[in-house]
Amino acid sequence: MPQIDQIMSTYGSxxxxxxxxxxxxxxVIGRSMxxxxxxxxxxxxxxxxxDIAAAKAAHARADEIEEDYRQAQARARDAAMAITAEAKAxxxxxxxxxxxxxxxxxxxxxxxxxxxxxxxxxxxxxxIEAVAVEAAQDIVARLTPAKxxxxxxxxxxxxxxxxx
Amino acid sequence: xxxxxxxIDPMHQFEIAPVFPGGFEIAGQTIAFTNSALWMLLTxxxxxxxxxxxxxxxxxxxxxxLMVESFTGFIDDMLVANIGAEGxxxxxYVFSLxxxxxxxxxxxxxxxxxxxxxxxxxxxxxxxxxxxxxxSFAIVLIVGFGRHGLHxxxxxxxxxxxxxxxxFIFLVExxxxxxRPFSLGLRLFVAMTAGHILLKVLAGFVINSTNAGVGYxxxxxxxSLTLMVGISALEILVAVVQAYVFALxxxxxxxxxxxxx
Numbered sequence: 001m002p003q004i005d006q007i008m009s010t011y012g013s014x015x016x017x018x019x020x021x022x023x024x025x026x027x028v029i030g031r032s033m034x035x036x037x038x039x040x041x042x043x044x045x046x047x048x049x050x051d052i053a054a055a056k057a058a059h060a061r062a063d064e065i066e067e068d069y070r071q072a073q074a075r076a077r078d079a080a081m082a083i084t085a086e087a088k089a090x091x092x093x094x095x096x097x098x099x100x101x102x103x104x105x106x107x108x109x110x111x112x113x114x115x116x117x118x119x120x121x122x123x124x125x126x127x128i129e130a131v132a133v134e135a136a137q138d139i140v141a142r143l144t145p146a147k148x149x150x151x152x153x154x155x156x157x158x159x160x161x162x163x164x
Numbered sequence: 165x166x167x168x169x170x171x172i173d174p175m176h177q178f179e180i181a182p183v184f185p186g187g188f189e190i191a192g193q194t195i196a197f198t199n200s201a202l203w204m205l206l207t208x209x210x211x212x213x214x215x216x217x218x219x220x221x222x223x224x225x226x227x228x229x230l231m232v233e234s235f236t237g238f239i240d241d242m243l244v245a246n247i248g249a250e251g252x253x254x255x256x257y258v259f260s261l262x263x264x265x266x267x268x269x270x271x272x273x274x275x276x277x278x279x280x281x282x283x284x285x286x287x288x289x290x291x292x293x294x295x296x297x298x299x300s301f302a303i304v305l306i307v308g309f310g311r312h313g314l315h316x317x318x319x320x321x322x323x324x325x326x327x328x329x330x331x332f333i334f335l336v337e338x339x340x341x342x343x344r345p346f347s348l349g350l351r352l353f354v355a356m357t358a359g360h361i362l363l364k365v366l367a368g369f370v371i372n373s374t375n376a377g378v379g380y381x382x383x384x385x386x387x388s389l390t391l392m393v394g395i396s397a398l399e400i401l402v403a404v405v406q407a408y409v410f411a412l413x414x415x416x417x418x419x420x421x422x423x424x425x
Contacts, residue, residue, distance in 0.1 A: 003289050010180045010198070010291065012192075014180070014198075022204075036218075
């Protein structure tokens with residue numbers, strides 16, 4: 001077996017060349033190139049993980065925005081409904097007040113009118129009395145020779161009218 | 165073992181010979197540019213070219229970049245699974261180890277003999293696998309004693325050991341711990357050597373039987389060739405699995421040193 005037979009005559013040369021080649025591999029490839037390649041791989045892993053995290057964050061943010069939007073919409077709807085209800089209530093109150101005012105006005109007019117009617121009736125009655133007195137005095141003067149004074153006629157007419 | 169199959173020696177592929185004459189001496193050892201050195205350099209260059217694909221560093225990787233990143237990710241995941249989050253600290257060493265062994269294994273399997281080349285499997289040499297195993301073991305010792313001091317010896321006393329058993333268990337565990345570099349280095353060396361010998365022996369059968377006549381060629385050579393195709397596929401699997409096993413065991417041993425069980 002040459003590996004054993006030649007061991008004493010070649011180990012120096014084998015050792016020498018192994019130190020040179022393996023040393024170069026260790027320092028140039030293992031210590032200098034390998035970390036750069038590992039760095040690239042790590043960078044890529046980091047980038048992918050970062051991108052996924054960013055996508056997840058964006059997704060969460062979108063959900064948040066949607067939730068905010070929903071809440072804002074709900075709030076706006078509630079506010080709108082409150083305003084509508086208030087306006088309705090206010091309208092109803094105003095209408096009621098106006099009707100009440102109108103009622104008061106109408107009642108006042110009615111009372112006035114009734115008073116006017118009563119006054120006219122009274123004045124009409126006194127006029128009728130005066131006319132009746134004159135007419136009765138005239139009639140008596142024409143038909144009878146008896147002379148009647150105005151107070152007598154007045155008393156008689158008042159009595160007749162009260163009886164009627 | 166040699167010369168039985170005619171002129172074809174299945175062990176010749178493991179011989180180390182200088183590619184260029186010359187070289188220099190350090191402490192009695194001749195350092196020459198050998199075929200082993202050539203294939204180590206080829207491993208380094210091929211691996212470096214392969215890694216260039218990972219250096220594009222684009223956010224959306226292409227095929228080549230993805231291939232490189234799947235290797236780095238594989239080692240990263242293995243270290244994190246076995247050692248924990250701080251396992252990534254050992255990624256440069258374990259990754260270098262895994263890729264060096266994997267590329268050396270696969271380059272040694274390439275059928276460049278077809279165009280006259282002589283493939284050489286760096287990892288089929290005990291000197292190489294032994295040094296790699298010793299380096300792994302040394303890292304375990306340095307990390308273990310560096311982090312835990314003498315408390316590191318508690319690794320050899322599993323939790324719940326009855327008091328009278330502690331000396332015995334300690335010795336057994338210590339022994340199994342000390343055997344680790346040997347098993348680590350021998351496993352890869354033996355697996356690669358055995359596979360390559362098997363392929364060469366079968367290839368010798370094909371050539372020698374065909375030379376002996378068409379009948380022998382059909383009876384012996386053809387089944388051998390079929391078997392070689394299957395074993396070549398198996399050897400590719402072994403090349404990958406052995407690189408994985410070496411890296412996995414190294415990370416498990418480092419885990420012992422970091423976390424003490």
